[in-house]
Amino acid sequence: MTGDTQTTEAAPAKRAGSMGVARNLGLVVALVILCGVGLITAGDRFASTNNIITVLSLASAIGVVAIGMTFVITGGGIDLSVGAIVALASVWASTTGTQAMAESVGWIVIVTTAIGVGIACGVINGLLIAYGKIVPFIATLAMLASARGLAEIIADRKTQIIRDQGFRDALGARPFGVPVIVYIFAIVVIVGWFLLNRTTFGRRTFAVGGNPEAARLAGIKVQRHTVYLYALLGATCGLAAVMLMSRTQTGSSTHGLMWELDAIAAVVIGGTLLSGGRGTVIGTLLGVLIFTTLTNVFTLNNLSTSVQAVAKGVIIVVAVLLQQRLANRSST
Amino acid sequence: MPAPLLQLTGIVKEFPGVRALDGVDLVVRAGEVHCLLGQNGAGKSTLIKVLAGAYQPDEGEIVMDGEHAHFADPQAALAAGIATIYQELDLVDGLSVADNIFLGHERSRFGFSRVSDSNRAARELLVSLGHPEIRPSRETGSLSAAGKQIVSMARALSRQAQVIVMDEPSAVLDPDEVGGLFRVIEDLRASGKAIVYISHRLEEIRRIGDRLTVLKDGRTVAADLPARETPTSELIALMTGREVSAEYPRRTTPLPDAEPLLVVDGLGRTDEFEDVSFSVRPGEIVGLAGLVGAGRSEIVETVYGARRADRGTVTVDGRTLRRGSVDAAVAAGLGLCPEERKSQGLVLDEAVYRNISLASLPRFSRFGATRDSAERSAAHEASRTVDVRPDDPDRVVRTLSGGNQQKVVLARWLLRSCRVLLLDEPTRGVDVGARSEIYTLIRTLADEGLAVVVVSSDIDEVLGLSDRVLVVADGRVVHSGPSAEIDAHNVLDRILASNESSHESEGDAA
Ligand SMILES: Nc1ncnc2c1ncn2[C@@H]1O[C@H](COP(=O)(O)OP(=O)(O)OP(=O)(O)O)[C@@H](O)[C@H]1O
Numbered sequence: 048m049t050g051d052t053q054t055t056e057a058a059p060a061k062r063a064g065s066m067g068v069a070r071n072l073g074l075v076v077a078l079v080i081l082c083g084v085g086l087i088t089a090g091d092r093f094a095s096t097n098n099i100i101t102v103l104s105l106a107s108a109i110g111v112v113a114i115g116m117t118f119v120i121t122g123g124g125i126d127l128s129v130g131a132i133v134a135l136a137s138v139w140a141s142t143t144g145t146q147a148m149a150e151s152v153g154w155i156v157i158v159t160t161a162i163g164v165g166i167a168c169g170v171i172n173g174l175l176i177a178y179g180k181i182v183p184f185i186a187t188l189a190m191l192a193s194a195r196g197l198a199e200i201i202a203d204r205k206t207q208i209i210r211d212q213g214f215r216d217a218l219g220a221r222p223f224g225v226p227v228i229v230y231i232f233a234i235v236v237i238v239g240w241f242l243l244n245r246t247t248f249g250r251r252t253f254a255v256g257g258n259p260e261a262a263r264l265a266g267i268k269v270q271r272h273t274v275y276l277y278a279l280l281g282a283t284c285g286l287a288a289v290m291l292m293s294r295t296q297t298g299s300s301t302h303g304l305m306w307e308l309d310a311i312a313a314v315v316i317g318g319t320l321l322s323g324g325r326g327t328v329i330g331t332l333l334g335v336l337i338f339t340t341l342t343n344v345f346t347l348n349n350l351s352t353s354v355q356a357v358a359k360g361v362i363i364v365v366a367v368l369l370q371q372r373l374a375n376r377s378s379t
Numbered sequence: 380m381p382a383p384l385l386q387l388t389g390i391v392k393e394f395p396g397v398r399a400l401d402g403v404d405l406v407v408r409a410g411e412v413h414c415l416l417g418q419n420g421a422g423k424s425t426l427i428k429v430l431a432g433a434y435q436p437d438e439g440e441i442v443m444d445g446e447h448a449h450f451a452d453p454q455a456a457l458a459a460g461i462a463t464i465y466q467e468l469d470l471v472d473g474l475s476v477a478d479n480i481f482l483g484h485e486r487s488r489f490g491f492s493r494v495s496d497s498n499r500a501a502r503e504l505l506v507s508l509g510h511p512e513i514r515p516s517r518e519t520g521s522l523s524a525a526g527k528q529i530v531s532m533a534r535a536l537s538r539q540a541q542v543i544v545m546d547e548p549s550a551v552l553d554p555d556e557v558g559g560l561f562r563v564i565e566d567l568r569a570s571g572k573a574i575v576y577i578s579h580r581l582e583e584i585r586r587i588g589d590r591l592t593v594l595k596d597g598r599t600v601a602a603d604l605p606a607r608e609t610p611t612s613e614l615i616a617l618m619t620g621r622e623v624s625a626e627y628p629r630r631t632t633p634l635p636d637a638e639p640l641l642v643v644d645g646l647g648r649t650d651e652f653e654d655v656s657f658s659v660r661p662g663e664i665v666g667l668a669g670l671v672g673a674g675r676s677e678i679v680e681t682v683y684g685a686r687r688a689d690r691g692t693v694t695v696d697g698r699t700l701r702r703g704s705v706d707a708a709v710a711a712g713l714g715l716c717p718e719e720r721k722s723q724g725l726v727l728d729e730a731v732y733r734n735i736s737l738a739s740l741p742r743f744s745r746f747g748a749t750r751d752s753a754e755r756s757a758a759h760e761a762s763r764t765v766d767v768r769p770d771d772p773d774r775v776v777r778t779l780s781g782g783n784q785q786k787v788v789l790a791r792w793l794l795r796s797c798r799v800l801l802l803d804e805p806t807r808g809v810d811v812g813a814r815s816e817i818y819t820l821i822r823t824l825a826d827e828g829l830a831v832v833v834v835s836s837d838i839d840e841v842l843g844l845s846d847r848v849l850v851v852a853d854g855r856v857v858h859s860g861p862s863a864e865i866d867a868h869n870v871l872d873r874i875l876a877s878n879e880s881s882h883e884s885e886g887d888a889a
């Protein structure tokens with residue numbers, strides 16, 4: 048080779064994405080440590096098949112939202128309204144009207160209503176942000192307030208019981224002893240990974256989040272893409288509402304409280320950059336599992352939720368500090 | 380003469396408070412390299428952004444292939460066959476090289492990206508540009524500025540465009556790589572493409588250009604001049620409207636016989652550079668010559684403490700600086716004007732004067748509160764000395780032209796009264812007129828007793844400006860001596876000689 052070699056390869060060679068491996072490794076270590084603590088403190092109560100299935104089903108609904116959130120954050124945005132959208136979708140899909148319709152047409156009506164409401168909210172968020180030029184924080188804060196409010200109006204502050212037998216049968220099933228919602232979560236993770244890493248849509252998401260001006264100059268319709276991202280997150284919120292309804296058999300305006308924070312925390316400790324341009328679905332999956340396992344270990348040991356909250360905060364900080372170390376080491 | 384491929388008439392573009400384009404005409408034919416010339420802020424980049432669909436013109440018309448064209452967005456211009464390499468590097472750092480090249484027209488089937496396919500196509504493009512060593516799977520953010528420029532070029536080529544617009548592509552390349560760029564341009568010309576080429580280096584325009592158009596203050600002042608024959612003095616007069624001396628301001632008084640102010644001894648960083656020693660006396664200008672990637676920027680950054688030295692010492696006025704401490708360097712009176720202005724230097728959404736005074740805030744504050752008027756007027760004066768245009772200290776830096784942004788960073792370090800000034804590529808992207816003013820200014824500062832270190836890829840500039848020159852190749856100083864005793868050819872010979880010998884030793888080791 049010629050002298051050109053040094054000019055362009057001045058920095059040590061680095062593959063795109065290799066940093067992700069180091070990151071995920073740290074998370075896996077954290078998860079293993081957490082499981083160790085669970086084993087030591089709660090023994091068989093922690094390691095039982097039943098408990099593991101409980102953890103997974105608890106992780107499923109919030110996990111689906113966190114995968115959607117990964118796309119929005121990678122694309123340079125943020126969405127504070129996810130919990131409220133979940134509530135609205137669950138309430139809307141469980142109103143007596145919807146359930147009556149489901150009786151004649153089938154449980155699929157409930158599912159499509161929930162997802163449809165989620166997408167509609169996401170599209171509104173996206174339009175306000177991309178074309179209305181409202182910063183994501185504010186636009187979705189407004190959605191948080193109004194979607195939750197609308198859910199309360201529709202539900203009249205009452206919890207709605209889901210009576211539709213078809214819905215309960217279809218989503219309450221447990222093939223091979225594992226609840227359907229866990230399968231749904233697994234499918235969302237796989238599809239999400241493909242979408243982000245193996246498709247044109249994913250590439251454009253990185254570009255829009257990493258350098259919107261460059262994306263625009265490369266001929267990408269940045270505004271339209273932004274709307275797609277929020278709509279996608281809205282759809283996952285709708286799906287999460289369905290999963291929550293199947294687990295709790297209810298629709299309620301208090302579903303999904305504080306989910307925005309849990310989802311963002313999982314995404315960020317997973318290694319997705321809050322400033323956009325870098326994101327990892329696997330990291331988010333690990334982040335969600337870490338939080339749910341943590342809650343589980345605390346519950347098994349009868350520790351209060353307040354202690355849990357403190358521990359969560361500490362974990363967020365430690366995880367992010369750890370990642371920065373690892374990332375620095377692998378990049379120098 | 381072939382019919383025009385592209386014809387722009389009476390293009391007007393206004394930004395709040397500025398008429399950036401005020402009736403520009405441009406005619407480009409197939410199979411020619413058409414150069415655009417003009418001072419910083421003349422409107423060159425704005426014009427090509429109109430052409431690329433990134434801006435909408437307020438007036439005027441574009442005719443392409445004999446038909447009226449309207450480019451509502453960059454997509455439309457790309458579809459019509461106009462690809463652009465922008466002045467600001469416009470890549471997404473987090474994506475791989477191949478992803479950046481095919482961004483917006485990804486190689487995919489039913490929306491699924493075909494990774495191996497696009498990696499192969501990217502490799503072919505990089506090889507055709509003479510850079511097989513850039514791997515398509517590599518993360519773009521880890522490339523040097525020159526590497527990124529190559530990727531931008533590959534991206535423009537990947538579009539199979541009829542017209543390829545290049546806005547100062549050579550600014551971050553060294554002479555060797557500019558040669559590679561020109562070979563690519565010649566191939567494109569031979570295959571009947573049209574190239575619009577922007578550069579502040581007249582010698583490049585002589586080498587590669589066919590015809591040229593000169594812009595001044597947003598207007599076309601001369602069109603269709605022959606690029607090779609038009610005399611330099613005429614071009615400069617057209618661009619600036621005045622006479623500019625092409626001479627470097629030589630030392631007028633003999634160097635006072637003082638102790639060295641800055642002494643660098645045995646400085647080294649593993650894998651970057653080795654055993655660098657030199658000293659600079661007050662009033663002296665020392666130049667670091669060499670190719671891009673030779674390690675010159677790394678050397679000055681290490682002297683400044685921005686990178687931690689593994690070996691060696693930096694001494695200012697007899698006191699040795701703590702390794703890897705910018706604070707210690709600044710306290711000792713060092714100032715560094717970095718190479719990468721955009722990422723290292725500027726707060727783009729702040730006013731010009733605030734960017735300039737950023738490094739000297741303590742001087743303008745009393746008990747922690749800044750004295751705005753003093754800050755503003757001192758900064759304004761500094762911006763005038765480097766000729767920032769327009770002359771408005773309250774303007775947001777983002778809205779300045781590329782060359783004027785460079786001048787703002789330079790002004791910052793001139794305002795800060797340093798004792799030792801390290802300048803990395805002080806005239807990159809700066810037009811001829813302003814360049815000669817910057818030279819004079821650097822010389823004046825030296826005459827006032829500053830020790831100055833200048834890094835530049837323009838060998839003539841290093842030699843013309845400095846009293847003594849160090850030639851750096853492959854992270855080692857291969858020559859040092861008075862600038863007057865060496866010429867550009869000699870410098871290149873020494874660099875090449877050192878490359879060869881180092882390759883031989885590599886061969887022995889293998
Ligand atoms: N986005 C913007 N908003 C406001 N003014 C702008 C904007 N972009 C450019 N300008 C102004 O338009 C004028 C032309 O700028 P342009 O970038 O086209 O110059 P240029 O010829 O490319 O200069 P250079 O050689 O320094 O790159 C300048 O006065 C600049 O300040």
Ligand SMILES: [Mg+2]
Binds near residue numbers: 424466780
């Ligand atoms: Mg420009």
